[in-house]
Amino acid sequence: MACFALSATTLFLIFAPSMAQEDKVCAFPGDQACSSAGEGLSLLQVKADKIKKVEKEAAEKKAAEDAADAAGTEYSDLGSGKCLYQPPTPLVEGPKVLVEGPKVPGPKPKAVNPPHYKYDSAEGHKCKALCDADEDCGGYSVSDYNNCLLWTEKASDLLGGGKPWGDCKCYVKDKAGYKDLGSGKCLYQPPTPLVEGPKVLVEGPKVPGPKPKAETPPHYSYKSAEGHDCKKLCDADKDCGGYSVSDYNNCLLWNEKASELMGGGKPWGDCKCYVKK
Numbered sequence: 001m002a003c004f005a006l007s008a009t010t011l012f013l014i015f016a017p018s019m020a021q022e023d024k025v026c027a028f029p030g031d032q033a034c035s036s037a038g039e040g041l042s043l044l045q046v047k048a049d050k051i052k053k054v055e056k057e058a059a060e061k062k063a064a065e066d067a068a069d070a071a072g073t074e075y076s077d078l079g080s081g082k083c084l085y086q087p088p089t090p091l092v093e094g095p096k097v098l099v100e101g102p103k104v105p106g107p108k109p110k111a112v113n114p115p116h117y118k119y120d121s122a123e124g125h126k127c128k129a130l131c132d133a134d135e136d137c138g139g140y141s142v143s144d145y146n147n148c149l150l151w152t153e154k155a156s157d158l159l160g161g162g163k164p165w166g167d168c169k170c171y172v173k174d175k176a177g178y179k180d181l182g183s184g185k186c187l188y189q190p191p192t193p194l195v196e197g198p199k200v201l202v203e204g205p206k207v208p209g210p211k212p213k214a215e216t217p218p219h220y221s222y223k224s225a226e227g228h229d230c231k232k233l234c235d236a237d238k239d240c241g242g243y244s245v246s247d248y249n250n251c252l253l254w255n256e257k258a259s260e261l262m263g264g265g266k267p268w269g270d271c272k273c274y275v276k277k
Contacts, residue, residue: 073235075242075275075276077272078263079272080271081266081271081273082267083254083263084218084263084264085261086261088212089208092206094203094204094206096202102197103196104194104195105193106195114162114163118150119148122146125146127148138156139153139158141186142169145166151186158188159186160182160183161182169181214264217266218255218260220254223250223251224250225249227248227251230252233251233253242254242275244271245271246270252271258277261275
């Protein structure tokens with residue numbers, strides 16, 4: 001028994017340093033002296049870390065794309081089927097309207113007042129010559145006392161029939177010289193005022209006519225296998241008023257104003273009509 005015990009103790013002392021050395025060496029991961037089992041565990045951990053990093057980056061990218069979609073243009077769902085083009089409503093003749101007509105001459109005012117004049121004493125024999133030389137003189141009168149009145153109004157505004165003045169007459173310029181308008185001083189004829197004329201019936205402003213039926217498809221751009229990006233493509237295109245996506249992942253961009261797009265078009269791969277708000 002003593003011999004056997006000695007042998008066991010001896011074996012322990014022989015192998016103990018070796019085991020301690022192995023534990024000491026493997027305490028530093030990555031050292032080539034580590035056991036093959038330690039190396040296997042280290043590689044699995046590295047791969048797991050790489051997979052987690054890739055998954056995290058993919059999740060962050062997806063979250064960013066979802067946020068961009070949420071912040072993009074809003075669309076109205078106009079129901080199943082392709083979009084339809086709504087032609088603009090044409091303008092047609094409106095009802096006729098009564099408006100104020102042009103002004104017309106009113107009643108002729110009565111000539112009662114004497115015209116403006118110039119008085120030249122003892123110049124009766126020169127009165128006609130004085131009127132000839134004065135562009136403001138439309139006519140004249142001479143009394144039997146050889147006095148002169150120059151009527152400083154337009155000849156067209158002078159009338160006969162004024163009060164007596166030394167047996168005078170009213171002479172008014174005309175193309176032939178002077179016209180005798182009878183005894184008495186000249187009178188001033190005020191211009192005839194213009195008054196409101198009768199109302200007239202005229203064409204009214206054009207008004208919207210009947211709304212055309214929306215039955216033709218809008219102008220469009222077709223994008224094969226891009227249904228998942230259809231909304232983004234429409235967001236980025238100023239000429240795109242809406243879009244439709246088929247269940248085969250194809251995309252139609254409707255190149256009309258959003259205000260001219262309507263739902264209710266023909267079926268196309270279970271699509272819907274989405275129009276920009």
